[in-house]
Amino acid sequence: GQQVMQIPQYQHVQEGEDFTTYCNSSTTLSNIQWYKQRPGGHPVFLIQLVKSGEVKKQKRLTFQFGEAKKNSSLHITATQTTDVGTYFCAGRPNFGNEKLTFGTGTRLTIIP
Amino acid sequence: GAGVSQTPSNKVTEKGKYVELRCDPISGHTALYWYRQSLGQGPEFLIYFQGTGAADDSGLPNDRFFAVRPEGSVSTLKIQRTERGDSAVYLCASSLLEGVEETQYFGPGTRLLVL
Numbered sequence: 001g002q003q004v005m006q007i008p009q010y011q012h013v014q015e016g017e018d019f020t021t022y023c024n025s026s027t028t029l030s031n032i033q034w035y036k037q038r039p040g041g042h043p044v045f046l047i048q049l050v051k052s053g054e055v056k057k058q059k060r061l062t063f064q065f066g067e068a069k070k071n072s073s074l075h076i077t078a079t080q081t082t083d084v085g086t087y088f089c090a091g092r093p094n095f096g097n098e099k100l101t102f103g104t105g106t107r108l109t110i111i112p
Numbered sequence: 113g114a115g116v117s118q119t120p121s122n123k124v125t126e127k128g129k130y131v132e133l134r135c136d137p138i139s140g141h142t143a144l145y146w147y148r149q150s151l152g153q154g155p156e157f158l159i160y161f162q163g164t165g166a167a168d169d170s171g172l173p174n175d176r177f178f179a180v181r182p183e184g185s186v187s188t189l190k191i192q193r194t195e196r197g198d199s200a201v202y203l204c205a206s207s208l209l210e211g212v213e214e215t216q217y218f219g220p221g222t223r224l225l226v227l
Contacts (some may be wrong), residue, residue: 004154033216042203042218043155047130088154098209099168100216102154 004029004091006103014111019079023072023089026040030094032065032072037105038085046074081110114138116219118204124225133189133222137206144187145216146179155203161187162209167183194226216220 003026013019023032031050035043047056049065049072054061062075072089089103117136125131137144143162147155157171164184169181172178176194181187191198201223 042220043205045217048214057117085163090154098145098160098162098214099157100156102147104181105154 004103019076031089118219135204141206143207145205
């Protein structure tokens, strides 16, 4: 079955440093979503990418979808303490199949 | 205008017992999803409803798990003969599918502990 892996599993950064998490799927995806989950909280939708090579930005966050639609990345510039949490990617294998497969997640901690 | 709600927030039960977990989606959302999340893991898909029908139940681990959504709104996840391995946070999400754009809104989850 479809597998979605993320690296790194954990990332500790000094406040103000940049952070990147990478997401890789074993199969081609129709679209990919990113979620953030704060400690003790539930996943909160951040963004969806659909097109090959697509890049979207939300303030300090930059999301990319690979050309082959099998990988994606999330980059945070100048991290802040509010960025703490686990970042998950989640992919769909094809249109019409609504099943989301979540990645393993990257847990970000910030050193003030 | 409330978000997705789930009850109970916590459930402690004994091995072999039956439990029901409830999800109230956002009003008007036609799609409803159940996930299970173990500590340190990402949410694991269980089942997806479009309206009243289960469109995809391929994630249910075995026949002890069953979910219903009789009126296309509230959904109940039912677990029979609970086992210790069923302990996890059970998350519900709802969405309004519009073409290829979709945002899933998650509830706070029910933390199930099977002793």
